[in-house]
Amino acid sequence: MRFVIVGGGPAGNTAATSAARLGATVTMIERDVVGGAAHLWDCIPSKTMIATGGAMSFLRRSTGMGLEQASPEVDTGALTARIEDIKSHLQHGTSELLSSQGVRMVRGTARFTGPNTVLVDGVDGSEEIAFDNALVATGSRPRIPEWCQPDGDRILTTRDCYPPKVFPASVTVIGSGVTGVEFVHMFSSFAAKVTLVVSRQQVLPGKDPEVAAVLEDDFLRRGVHLLKGARATAIDRDPDGDGVVVRCDDGRVVRSSHAVLAIGSVPNSDGLDLDAAGVDTDDGGYIPIDHNCVTTAAHIYAAGDVSGKLPLSSVAAMQGRKVAERLMGLHSRQHRHLDYDKAASAIFTEPEIADVGLAEAEAFASGRKIRVTKVPFSATPKALINNDPRGFVKIVSDPATGVVLGGSIVGRHAAELISVIALAVTANLKVSDIVESLLVHPALSEALAEAAE
Numbered sequence: 001m002r003f004v005i006v007g008g009g010p011a012g013n014t015a016a017t018s019a020a021r022l023g024a025t026v027t028m029i030e031r032d033v034v035g036g037a038a039h040l041w042d043c044i045p046s047k048t049m050i051a052t053g054g055a056m057s058f059l060r061r062s063t064g065m066g067l068e069q070a071s072p073e074v075d076t077g078a079l080t081a082r083i084e085d086i087k088s089h090l091q092h093g094t095s096e097l098l099s100s101q102g103v104r105m106v107r108g109t110a111r112f113t114g115p116n117t118v119l120v121d122g123v124d125g126s127e128e129i130a131f132d133n134a135l136v137a138t139g140s141r142p143r144i145p146e147w148c149q150p151d152g153d154r155i156l157t158t159r160d161c162y163p164p165k166v167f168p169a170s171v172t173v174i175g176s177g178v179t180g181v182e183f184v185h186m187f188s189s190f191a192a193k194v195t196l197v198v199s200r201q202q203v204l205p206g207k208d209p210e211v212a213a214v215l216e217d218d219f220l221r222r223g224v225h226l227l228k229g230a231r232a233t234a235i236d237r238d239p240d241g242d243g244v245v246v247r248c249d250d251g252r253v254v255r256s257s258h259a260v261l262a263i264g265s266v267p268n269s270d271g272l273d274l275d276a277a278g279v280d281t282d283d284g285g286y287i288p289i290d291h292n293c294v295t296t297a298a299h300i301y302a303a304g305d306v307s308g309k310l311p312l313s314s315v316a317a318m319q320g321r322k323v324a325e326r327l328m329g330l331h332s333r334q335h336r337h338l339d340y341d342k343a344a345s346a347i348f349t350e351p352e353i354a355d356v357g358l359a360e361a362e363a364f365a366s367g368r369k370i371r372v373t374k375v376p377f378s379a380t381p382k383a384l385i386n387n388d389p390r391g392f393v394k395i396v397s398d399p400a401t402g403v404v405l406g407g408s409i410v411g412r413h414a415a416e417l418i419s420v421i422a423l424a425v426t427a428n429l430k431v432s433d434i435v436e437s438l439l440v441h442p443a444l445s446e447a448l449a450e451a452a453e
């Protein structure tokens with residue numbers, strides 16, 4: 001079976017290695033680098049910079065741990081080198097894995113020329129490749145509104161922020177979703193004066209208000225200026241200086257050295273000639289898929305950001321794996337459909353925020369009866385030892401059966417700790433299963449066991 005994959009991000013890579021392992025003849029076409037946007041611009045560089053910023057703020061707070069005052073300074077060159085090292089290490093590892101599984105990698109830009117063919121415009125000329133099945137995993141790119149033209153120098157998209165040429169003295173971030181708040185956190189960790197333009201009255205619209213409130217408190221403590229209820233309508237270079245001027249619809253104006261757009265993304269579906277293969281897109285350019293990731297053409301799949309589901313690397317990779325399993329006939333035996341409502345996600349701010357499954361507000365809105373238990377980390381010995389008692393664990397369960405339906409964690413290592421609740425939600429475990437697990441002491445996970453009581 002000839003399986004062609006367009007795009008080498010988390011969706012494409014995972015599909016390629018899983019399908020090859022199960023016996024498919026796999027060709028993966030990638031125009032840029034294996035690892036995709038996730039490695040090049042999104043997850044890896046952003047989290048590497050956030051980790052350095054986190055180390056700096058941890059050191060600044062370490063006086064409470066019996067240490068002398070530490071005042072670390074960032075070395076931009078060393079940080080850039082570190083980002084590049086991590087990226088190339090991961091890219092190398094991914095390429096090795098793909099070749100060890102016998103995946104043929106073709107470097108170039110692909111487009112469909114018929115229901116069973118793609119044409120690759122590559123560095124070594126063009127090549128037509130025939131397939132029995134194909135996967136479109138071409139990802140997405142930052143959305144650029146018509147009212148602003150990024151210049152890569154002062155008016156930036158999230159992709160222009162790495163490697164950091166300079167750290168902005170002051171920055172206005174437009175967009176208060178997950179990406180926006182992570183950039184606010186990152187720049188403020190490096191001592192920039194940050195303004196966040198928040199179109200509603202709450203950062204992270206759609207998240208549990210209690211969770212958003214903890215983050216807003218941290219932003220205010222750091223001196224971040226929150227411009228609530230405002231929509232940016234223009235960003236221009238400042239005629240009176242080196243910086244930029246951001247204008248909002250309510251007349252407010254913000255001046256800063258840089259501005260960063262974090263207002264979502266658009267799918268990379270243009271230029272693929274999907275019509276030739278019988279694959280439809282919706283009005284936003286996303287490729288609609290069914291619960292098996294099948295597009296409007298029964299032999300062609302789509303996965304990752306381009307499919308318009310949850311724009312997360314972890315979800316993209318799981319979709320890729322499910323596609324490979326279905327393709328190779330595993331679905332009849334052990335294949336479980338992907339349930340997007342059970343995807344864990346995290347926001348790498350300080351404190352970290354992570355959640356999974358049913359949210360309290362969502363349950364109340366739908367009138368569903370739930371039991372909510374909440375334990376603050378301040379009651380946990382390890383949080384006190386860590387000198388960081390901020391945040392809490394919240395578990396949502398079914399009052400009749402005790403089955404865990406969801407949860408959120410705000411606090412140090414929330415992104416790691418949420419795995420316990422994610423496993424419980426996926427495997428339909430009960431709160432009693434968490435309570436009866438013999439966990440480590442002293443550890444932050446003790447708050448999980450207590451919240452499950």
Ligand SMILES: Cc1cc2nc3c(=O)[nH]c(=O)nc-3n(C[C@H](O)[C@H](O)[C@H](O)COP(=O)(O)OP(=O)(O)OC[C@H]3O[C@@H](n4cnc5c(N)ncnc54)[C@H](O)[C@@H]3O)c2cc1C
Nearest residue numbers: 007009010011031036037038042110139304305311312313
């Ligand atoms: C700033 C930022 C931070 C993020 N952090 C996280 C995080 O911490 N955790 C998380 O889970 N998610 C995170 N995400 C989301 C995550 O990056 C995406 O969900 C993920 O990259 C999607 O993977 P993908 O496989 O769909 O596409 P991508 O990673 O975008 O890969 C698609 C690949 O397809 C290639 N391609 C496109 N068109 C063609 C063509 N015609 N021919 C050949 N190749 C083509 C591209 O070059 C690209 O390499 C973040 C996003 C942003 C913007």
